Structure formats: structure tokens, C-alpha cells
Amino acid sequence: MAGGESRRMGQPKGLLNYHGMSQVHYLFNMAQSMQLQAFVSCREEQRLLFADLPVLTDHPDFAGHGPISGLLTAFRAFEGNWLLLGCDYPNLNPEAIKSLLNANKDTCDVVCFKHPESGIAEPLIALYGHSAGNQLMDFFKNGNDSLSRFITKSNTCFMDAPIALVLKSADTPAERDTILARKNE
Secondary structure: OOOOOOOOOOOOHHHOEOOOOEHHHHHHHHHHHOOOOOOEEEOHHHHHHHOOOOEEEOOOOOOOOOHHHHHHHHHHHOOOOEEEEOOOOOOOOHHHHHHHHOOOHHHOOEEEEEOOOOOOEEEEEEEEOHHHHHHHHHHHHOOOOOHHHHHHHOOEEEEEOOOHHHHOOOOOHHHHHHHHHHHOO
């Protein structure tokens, strides 16, 4: 998920470099190393920013509604399960992703991390099962566009993140600088 407007950051968060490459490339490579077919989700006007990667631009029926736009577009384009990885989580690592992928998905429509201290769920690092696609579409058609609200109303299995740091997003230059400083310690 790299389609945000990045108003607070002042530049596209997917292009920030935390790992020797852009965050989008880091997440894309991570997904591919796990044998997952990966796409970059973004707005149509951002397509050229990620021209070297397979891109799914927001379908016009869903555009302009934040992350739900990208997920609905993905469900419309391909049937199956969708693993959402938000580009604003620079501490996301393969172990965290593997724990989501290995969760018991048979009993849930969505598998999602929650912060181990605050208990707040993170819908942008989550596995949305095929069964969630139609539910998400109905949710959207009823005037809702919050993935956070969707996961609280769905059959969601919540998992504690392996470490709280995995769920730390970088939404401002100060948060980015703090994360980079920790990496350099």
C-alpha cells in the first residue's frame, strides 16, 4: 500500500530509504522472497513513481477513499487472499509477515496485528481472506471506508505483534528521523 498522499511526511513514504532501497522495493522484495505474488497499490497519478514494479491503481469506483480503495481494487482484480503491507512501517520484517501467514486463517476473514501494549489493531498489516472481499464491498457500498472499522465489525482474528516496534509507523519527518537514528545506533 503506497497510495497515500503523505501530507504530513511531505514526500511519498513508499520512496523513503530505510534499508538501502525504497520502502516499496524493500516490501516488494520481502513478499517475493516468501513466494508471494506482489503488487504496489497506489493512485493513478502515482503510477510512474513505481514504474519498475507491477502496479494496481485504484479503480475509479473506489478511488479517493484511502487504503480501502486499494484493497477493493485488489479484490476486484484477483480472487484470493490479500496480504496488506503498508509502506509506512519501516520496521516490518519477514518474521512478522510469516506469523500472519501462518495464523489459523480457516476461522477468520481477516488476520490482523494488534499493538501488544495499546491493543489497537493495525489494518494495514493484515491478511484479508477471500471471504472478506464481498463483505468489504458491502461495507463500502453502505457508505463506510474505514478499514479500522471494517476489521472491528468482521470476523477478525487479532494477533499480538511479535514486537511493538513492528507496528511503529513513520508518518512525519520527525518519526522517520527517529527510526533512522535507531537503525544507525
